Amino acid sequence: MEALLRWSSAELGTVSPAEFIPVAEQCGLIQEIGLWVLRTACAQMAQWSRKGFGQLTVSVNLSTRQMHNGDLLRDVLHILDSTGLPPARLELEITESLLMEKVEENVVLLKTLRACGIQLAIDDFGTGYSSFAYLKRLPIDRIKIDRSFIQDIGRDGENGAIVTAIISMAHELDMQVVAEGVEAEAQRQFLLRAQCDIIQGYHLARPMPADTAEASLQSFLPVSAAGLQD
Structure with a gap:
């Protein structure tokens, strides 16, 4: 499964993420939205597991602000603990361009997340000009x-x-x-x-x-x- 964000507005109708995500990033709401998406997705996976749907995994995209927020690891672990979802059932997606912004910091963060059992994926691969030298260092x-x-x-x-x-x-x-x-x-x-x-x-x-x-x-x-x- 992959968690996708959609907005059905009573006033605006269906609003594309391509329209409202940049606005959320500009006005500082993306951090709160990102945590809500992560919490909702993990809770849904845990519920489906209790209903007998097996070992489903959910992928959740991370925004730039989430990656650069020093509380990301704490927030992710807290959500997993509160929802009861095992870390291996969560996959965090990071775009290739975002990975290349602060490579050394990202390597440390991703290795820490991976050591906790969380799965990691590079999204939109082929568009961000990543170096293979860095790619082989990442726990992807x-x-x-x-x-x-x-x-x-x-x-x-x-x-x-x-x-x-x-x-x-x-x-x-x-x-x-x-x-x-x-x-x-x-x-x-x-x-x-x-x-x-x-x-x-x-x-x-x-x-x-x-x-x-x-x-x-x-x-x-x-x-x-x-x-x-x-």
């Missing part, structure tokens, strides 16, 4: 290839070559690879041949609220377990 579990490379698979041979190279490089560094924005069967087939580990995108499912996601999860439960659900 997964690389998420930016959707801009996935969309042109089959139409642009260079993008296909780049995706294949990223997958190969990540596997050499013992990292898994997630392809973002997969919308077509041809893309899935290409990624399967390239040995990509995980795909996400509209080809599998569109973003959905928690109650709809829970209904979908029901279909994956064994019959005996499904009969025990609320």
